[in-house]
Amino acid sequence: MTERAFQHPGINLAHAREEDHLHAEVTVFGFWVFLMSDAIIFAVLFATYASMTTRTNGGPTGAEVFQLSNAFIETLVLLFSSFAFGMASVALRESRVPTIYRWMGASLLLGLGFLGLELRELTGLIASGASPQVSGFLSSFFLLVSTHGLHVLAGSVWIVVMMVQIAVLGLRREVRSLLLRLGLFWQFLDLIWIVIFSVVYLPGVAQ
Amino acid sequence: MSDPWTGASTRIHRPQPSADATRExxxxxxxFGLALLLTAGSFGLVAFAHLPVAVLLPALGILALAQxxxxxxxxxxxxxxxxxxEDLQLIQFSSLLILIMVGGSLWILYDLDQRMMS
Known part of the structure; x- marks a missing residue:
C-alpha cells in the first residue's frame, strides 16, 4: 500500500489501492484527451475569427462593438469562479462536505453570472443592429463566443448534477473521480477565455 | 482504512486536514494572484497605455501566454x-497541431488576401 504522489494532473486524491489509482490515472488521462480535442475546436474557431477581423462588410468594427469594461467584468467573474472551484477541489481532498458545497455553489453562481453578462452583451449587440448576419466578422465573433458560452452552460449543469450526486451518493470513489474531471473542465473554460479576451476583445478595442 | 479514496460506502467521510491540502x-x-495581475496588465495596456498596434499585439500575446x-x-x-x-506530451502535441492549423490557415488566407486584393 504505497502511496505514489502526483500521478495525474488536477488535484490528486490520496490513493491507497493500486487499482483505484490506475483507474483514476486512466480516466483522467482520457479526459485530458477530450479537453485537448475541444481545444482544437476552439483553435480553429480562433483561426476563423482572426481571418475575419477586417471583414466587416460596411458594418460595425471591433472598436465600435466591444466594451472594455464589460469584457473586464466578465473576465474577473470567470476567474473568480475558477478560483472558487479550485478551493472546492482542495476541500474535496480534505473531505469537507459543507465547504465543498459552499465553494461549488460560489463557482456555480459566478458561472451563471458570467452567462448572464454574456447574454446581455450579445442580445444588446443584436438589438443595436450588430447581429451575426451583418458581416463575416460578426458571424465568427458570435460563433466563437457563444461556443464558449455553451461550454460554460454545460459546466454549470454539470456542477448542479455533481452537487446532487454528493448529496445522494456521498463522497464515494466514483463521485470523487467525476468531481476531479469537472474541476479540470471548469479550469479549462477559463483558459479558453484568456485567449478570447486577448485575441478578440483587447485587440478589437485597441484598433 | 481511513483513506478517503478507499471509501466505496455512502457514508460521509470525516474531514481530514492534510499538509498536501494546505500546500495546494x-x-x-x-x-489566482498571478492571474489577476496578468489580466490587469493586459487590460491596463489597452485602457491606459496608448501603444502603437505593432507593440501592443505582441505584448498582449506574451501576457496571454504567461497567463x-x-x-x-x-x-x-x-x-x-x-x-x-504523458499529460505534458499530450498537451505539447495538441499545441503543435493547433500551431500548424492556426498558423497555416492564417498564413494561407493572408497570402490569398494579398494576391487577390492588390
Missing part, C-alpha cells in the same frame, strides 16, 4: 515533473 490551497491562491502557463501550473497542476510526462 496556497498554490491556488498564488496562481496560460500560470493556469496550467497552478490551476491544472501541470508542471515539468517526470510523473506527469
Amino acid at each position: 490551497r496556497r498554490g491556488y491562491i498564488r496562481g 496560460i502557463v500560470v493556469h496550467f501550473r497552478y490551476f491544472l497542476d501541470i508542471d515539468l515533473s517526470r510523473s506527469k510526462r
Whole structure:
C-alpha cells in the first residue's frame, strides 16, 4: 500500500489501492484527451475569427462593438469562479462536505453570472443592429463566443448534477473521480477565455 | 482504512486536514494572484497605455501566454515533473497541431488576401 504522489494532473486524491489509482490515472488521462480535442475546436474557431477581423462588410468594427469594461467584468467573474472551484477541489481532498458545497455553489453562481453578462452583451449587440448576419466578422465573433458560452452552460449543469450526486451518493470513489474531471473542465473554460479576451476583445478595442 | 479514496460506502467521510491540502490551497491562491495581475496588465495596456498596434499585439500575446502557463501550473497542476510526462506530451502535441492549423490557415488566407486584393 504505497502511496505514489502526483500521478495525474488536477488535484490528486490520496490513493491507497493500486487499482483505484490506475483507474483514476486512466480516466483522467482520457479526459485530458477530450479537453485537448475541444481545444482544437476552439483553435480553429480562433483561426476563423482572426481571418475575419477586417471583414466587416460596411458594418460595425471591433472598436465600435466591444466594451472594455464589460469584457473586464466578465473576465474577473470567470476567474473568480475558477478560483472558487479550485478551493472546492482542495476541500474535496480534505473531505469537507459543507465547504465543498459552499465553494461549488460560489463557482456555480459566478458561472451563471458570467452567462448572464454574456447574454446581455450579445442580445444588446443584436438589438443595436450588430447581429451575426451583418458581416463575416460578426458571424465568427458570435460563433466563437457563444461556443464558449455553451461550454460554460454545460459546466454549470454539470456542477448542479455533481452537487446532487454528493448529496445522494456521498463522497464515494466514483463521485470523487467525476468531481476531479469537472474541476479540470471548469479550469479549462477559463483558459479558453484568456485567449478570447486577448485575441478578440483587447485587440478589437485597441484598433 | 481511513483513506478517503478507499471509501466505496455512502457514508460521509470525516474531514481530514492534510499538509498536501494546505500546500495546494496556497498554490491556488498564488496562481489566482498571478492571474489577476496578468489580466490587469493586459487590460491596463489597452485602457491606459496608448501603444502603437505593432507593440501592443505582441505584448498582449506574451501576457496571454504567461497567463496560460500560470493556469496550467497552478490551476491544472501541470508542471515539468517526470510523473506527469504523458499529460505534458499530450498537451505539447495538441499545441503543435493547433500551431500548424492556426498558423497555416492564417498564413494561407493572408497570402490569398494579398494576391487577390492588390
